[in-house]
Amino acid sequence: MKFSIITPSFNQLDWLRLCVASVKDQVKTQDSGFRIQDSGGNSARLPFARNPESASPPLSVEHIIQDAGTPGIEEFAREIGADFYRDGQCILPSPFRISNYSLAVYCESDKGMYDAVNRGLLKATGEICAYLNCDEQYLPGTLGRVRRFFEASRDTDVLHGAAIVVRPDGSYLCDRRVSVPNRLHTLVSGNLSIFTSSTFFRKKSIVDRRLLFDPSWRIAGDAVWVLSLISSRIRMAAISEPLASFVFSGDNLSFQKSAAPESERLFQMAPAYARFGKSAILAAYRLKRLLCGNYSLPSHTYEIFTRESPGKRAAFFVEHPTFRWRTG
Numbered sequence: 001m002k003f004s005i006i007t008p009s010f011n012q013l014d015w016l017r018l019c020v021a022s023v024k025d026q027v028k029t030q031d032s033g034f035r036i037q038d039s040g041g042n043s044a045r046l047p048f049a050r051n052p053e054s055a056s057p058p059l060s061v062e063h064i065i066q067d068a069g070t071p072g073i074e075e076f077a078r079e080i081g082a083d084f085y086r087d088g089q090c091i092l093p094s095p096f097r098i099s100n101y102s103l104a105v106y107c108e109s110d111k112g113m114y115d116a117v118n119r120g121l122l123k124a125t126g127e128i129c130a131y132l133n134c135d136e137q138y139l140p141g142t143l144g145r146v147r148r149f150f151e152a153s154r155d156t157d158v159l160h161g162a163a164i165v166v167r168p169d170g171s172y173l174c175d176r177r178v179s180v181p182n183r184l185h186t187l188v189s190g191n192l193s194i195f196t197s198s199t200f201f202r203k204k205s206i207v208d209r210r211l212l213f214d215p216s217w218r219i220a221g222d223a224v225w226v227l228s229l230i231s232s233r234i235r236m237a238a239i240s241e242p243l244a245s246f247v248f249s250g251d252n253l254s255f256q257k258s259a260a261p262e263s264e265r266l267f268q269m270a271p272a273y274a275r276f277g278k279s280a281i282l283a284a285y286r287l288k289r290l291l292c293g294n295y296s297l298p299s300h301t302y303e304i305f306t307r308e309s310p311g312k313r314a315a316f317f318v319e320h321p322t323f324r325w326r327t328g
Contacts, residue, residue, distance in 0.1 A: 001147045002060040004129045004203070006120030008113045009067040009105075012134035013076050015247065016065070018305040020080055020103065022137035023063045025313075026144070027101045059143055060100040064123055066116035067107045077105040114213035114221040121207045129203050136197040136246040137304050139164070140313065146200045146243065157205035158229060158236040161198035161243030165325065168249050170306035172318050174325050177294035178238045181226045185285050187270035188278045190263045193285070196222050197244040205234060220262040240294070245304050248325075297321040 005023050009016050065082070067073045077084035077092060082103040084092035094103070106123070110116040117131045128150060132138065142161075149159055160180065165173040178194045185193060205211075211228055213221045229236065267275060274281060289295065300321060303313035 001128060001150070002062065002126035003143055003147075003200075004121075004124030004126030005061065005063045006117055006124065006129070006131040007063065007065045007134060008110075008116035008120070008131070009065050009070060009073075009134055011070050013070060013072065014307060015134040016076070017080065017310055018307070019132060019134050019137055020063065020065075021305045021310065022139075023061060023132065024101060024103070025140070026138060026142060027059050027061055027098070058100050059147060060126070061143065062102045062124070062126055063104070064120040065103075065105045066110065066120045067105055068110050068116060069107060073105060073107050111215045112218055114217065115215035118212045118215065121203075121212060124203060124207060127203055128200050129207060130196075130200045132197055132244070133246070135249070136244055138244050139242060140303055142243045145241070149237075149239070150200075150202070153237065155235055156237045157234045158199065158201040160194040160236065160238040161200075162240055163195040163198045164242045164245045164302050165248050166245050166304065166316075168247055169308070170304055170314055170316060172302075172316055172321075173248055175242065175297050175318075175321050175323055176325075177240050177289065177292075177323065179285075179289060179292065179294070180236050180238050181230060182285065183227060183230045184270060184274045184281050186223050186226055186230075187266050188274050188281055189285070190267070192223055192226060194226065194238070195244065195246070197246050198242070217262060219259045220266055223266060240292075242302070245302065295323050297323060 003026075007016065007019055070076075074084055074086075074092065080103065081094050081096040082105045083090055083094045085104065085106045085108075087108050088106075106119070108119070110119060120131070121129055128146065146159060146161075150156070153159075160178045162175065162177045164175055167173055176195065178198065181193050206229075209232070211225075211232060211234070213225050214228075215221070217224050298321070299317075299319050301315055301317045303315045305312075306314050308314070
């Protein structure tokens with residue numbers, strides 16, 4: 001099974017270096033079974049072989065970076081051993097080749113992050129696609145686990161995994177479990193019930209059907225995309241295990257004042273009964289999360305690349321994890 005990972009990039013080379021490392025080492029790491037939650041909130045653990053590497057062939061991964069013209073991006077591509085394209089023409093082929101991994105940087109103008117993601121998805125050749133921002137990383141063994149999920153759940157088109165939120169130095173902030181998105185909650189809550197950093201989808205079900213991101217949205221495009229999946233009756237599932245980490249720096253677009261107009265625009269798209277019943281919708285959503293165990297978090301360790309350790313994952317032990325997003 002081949003994966004295509006798309007990363008939109010602009011002026012974030014320090015984070016992009018760590019993101020690239022977290023994708024590249026997926027071809028070496030594997031993992032085993034996990035717990036799945038379907039649209040009805042039902043939960044069950046999928047059994048897999050104890051030695052997954054002997055049960056499945058090696059992963060194949062292509063990482064496509066869509067850069068909007070970052071100064072120094074060509075030198076960066078040379079540093080990380082990527083094929084480099086400028087306006088569609090390959091001007092710097094990589095001298096390094098790995099049989100089941102490829103890395104390419106496409107430097108071309110775009111109309112924003114979501115347009116960049118679409119451009120990458122239309123170049124993708126993998127069966128499973130995802131997009132990963134520069135300040136996000138996959139945890140060890142993520143793609144192996146996702147591969148086994150899709151092999152075992154052939155009727156599911158989209159998988160949503162949990163995420164770990166970290167500070168810029170890599171230290172722990174909180175865990176965020178996910179649930180299959182609901183239309184009314186997505187419209188009125190101002191928050192998504194999933195994280196795109198931990199979302200994976202079948203190319204034939206999403207990209208080939210042109211269920212792409214709407215570039216007219218600058219910040220809330222993820223939510224609009226999720227609404228299009230719901231409207232198209234795309235089959236989605238969620239798991240409680242974290243598949244990715246992302247950095248909360250305070251500069252994240254979704255936390256800026258500029259996000260408010262798009263949140264309000266989404267809210268006004270909801271039917272009147274949902275706007276007036278927002279409190280009830282949020283309460284029902286939180287009750288569902290409680291019943292699914294999303295607020296019960298065991299101690300754990302996570303491993304990510306940091307700016308202090310860009311060549312090797314640093315381990316962080318979390319004795320008392322929390323679902324509360326405290327930014328102070």
